[in-house]
Amino acid sequence: MQFKRIANDVASRARAGEITTDHGTIETPIFMPVGTAGTVKGVHQRELTDDINPDIILGNTYHLYLRPKTDILEKAGGLHKFMNWDRNILTDSGGYQVYSLSANRKIKEEGVKFKSHIDGSYHVFTPENVMDIQRTIGADIIMAFDECTPYPCDYHYAKRSMHMTHRWLDRCIKRFNDTPSKYGYQQTLFPIVQGSTYKDLRKQSAEYIANAGALGNAIGGLSVGEPAEEMYAMTEVVCDILPEEKPRYLMGVGTPINILENIALGVDMFDCVMPTRNARNGMLFTAHGTINIKNKKWEDDFSPIDEMGITYVDTYYSKAYLRHLFAANEYLGKQIATIHNLGFYLWLVREARKHILAGDFYQWKNTMVKQMDKRL
Known part of the structure; x- marks a missing residue:
C-alpha cells in the first residue's frame, strides 16, 4: 500500500491524498460504506x-467469521470474489463487536472468549487468530485486534486496556509478518490508537502506534457515546502525533458534521453505519439538514427527494412517494433511502476533497456545518 499527499488546506489540517493498493486507488478523504x-x-x-x-x-471480521465462516470464504477465493466486488475492502478486527457483547464475553491477556449472537456457541479471538481470519477474508486493509473501551470509562481501566491493546498489537504484527497473503495480492495492517477520552493516554497510545511503523494508522474508541467536543479533542491530540505521511482512519465516525470537523483535524478515512441504519428508519441526510421522511409534512410534497440529484433516486422519486413507501412498510423505501444517504456521504467527502484542492476547505466546511445542523 502507498499513500501520497496531494494537497493541504491552508486554514486547517485537512489534506487530500491517494491510497493505492492492488485493488486500485482510493481518493481521500474517503467514507467507506459498511x-x-x-x-x-x-x-x-x-x-x-x-x-x-x-x-x-x-467488512466485519466478527460477523464474517461466524457466518458464512472462513472455510466458505477461503473456498470462494476470499471476500472479493465471494461478493463479486473488485475494489478495495477494509475489515475491522472484531474488537468493537466484542466490546458491544459486554454481557457475553470475558477479556483476558490471551484474548477474548465470547458467545455467538447467532447460536450461543463459544469462541475465542486472539491477536494471532484474528490475523489469520482476516488473511482468509482477504481484505486489502486489515485491523489489529484491540479492546474498545466504553464511555464513560474509569481512568485506570482505560490505562490497563490501552497497554493490553499495545501488547496485542505486538502479537498481531508478529503473526502478520509470519504469514503470507492468500489470494495473490498484498494486505496492509493498521494498528489502532486507544486511551478513551484521557489526553495523556491518547498521547501515549499515539506514540506507541506511530513507533510501530505501520503503513497506516487508525483511531479507535471514539463515537461510543462521548460528547462530540471530546471526540474532536482526542482526534486533535492523536493527529498531532501520528505521522503526516501515512493515512489516518477514524473508526465508526459518524454524522456528516462529525466527518467534516475531523477532516479539518487531519483524518483521511471514515466508516459508520449511520447513513444506512438511519435510512432504514426514514432519516435522510442532505446538504441543508436532515429529513424525517415519515413525517406527515411530506405526504403531498411531490418535489424530488433531493434537488441536488446526487444519486439517481434523488430525482427519480418524490418525497411523497418515499413517504408512502415507508407508511406502507415497503422494502423499496428503505432501499431508496439507503442509496440516497450513501450517495450523500460520498458526495460530502468528495466535495471536501475538491475544496481542499481549491484551498478554501475551512470556509466551506464552516458553511456546510451550519447548513446541515437543521431538521427540515
Whole structure:
C-alpha cells in the first residue's frame, strides 16, 4: 500500500491524498460504506459501483467469521470474489463487536472468549487468530485486534486496556509478518490508537502506534457515546502525533458534521453505519439538514427527494412517494433511502476533497456545518 499527499488546506489540517493498493486507488478523504456481512444493507453491488461509486467498502471480521465462516470464504477465493466486488475492502478486527457483547464475553491477556449472537456457541479471538481470519477474508486493509473501551470509562481501566491493546498489537504484527497473503495480492495492517477520552493516554497510545511503523494508522474508541467536543479533542491530540505521511482512519465516525470537523483535524478515512441504519428508519441526510421522511409534512410534497440529484433516486422519486413507501412498510423505501444517504456521504467527502484542492476547505466546511445542523 502507498499513500501520497496531494494537497493541504491552508486554514486547517485537512489534506487530500491517494491510497493505492492492488485493488486500485482510493481518493481521500474517503467514507467507506459498511458492508458488515459481505453486503452493504439494502444495496446491490451494481448500485454501489454504478451510482454510489465508493473506492472502498468495509467488512466485519466478527460477523464474517461466524457466518458464512472462513472455510466458505477461503473456498470462494476470499471476500472479493465471494461478493463479486473488485475494489478495495477494509475489515475491522472484531474488537468493537466484542466490546458491544459486554454481557457475553470475558477479556483476558490471551484474548477474548465470547458467545455467538447467532447460536450461543463459544469462541475465542486472539491477536494471532484474528490475523489469520482476516488473511482468509482477504481484505486489502486489515485491523489489529484491540479492546474498545466504553464511555464513560474509569481512568485506570482505560490505562490497563490501552497497554493490553499495545501488547496485542505486538502479537498481531508478529503473526502478520509470519504469514503470507492468500489470494495473490498484498494486505496492509493498521494498528489502532486507544486511551478513551484521557489526553495523556491518547498521547501515549499515539506514540506507541506511530513507533510501530505501520503503513497506516487508525483511531479507535471514539463515537461510543462521548460528547462530540471530546471526540474532536482526542482526534486533535492523536493527529498531532501520528505521522503526516501515512493515512489516518477514524473508526465508526459518524454524522456528516462529525466527518467534516475531523477532516479539518487531519483524518483521511471514515466508516459508520449511520447513513444506512438511519435510512432504514426514514432519516435522510442532505446538504441543508436532515429529513424525517415519515413525517406527515411530506405526504403531498411531490418535489424530488433531493434537488441536488446526487444519486439517481434523488430525482427519480418524490418525497411523497418515499413517504408512502415507508407508511406502507415497503422494502423499496428503505432501499431508496439507503442509496440516497450513501450517495450523500460520498458526495460530502468528495466535495471536501475538491475544496481542499481549491484551498478554501475551512470556509466551506464552516458553511456546510451550519447548513446541515437543521431538521427540515
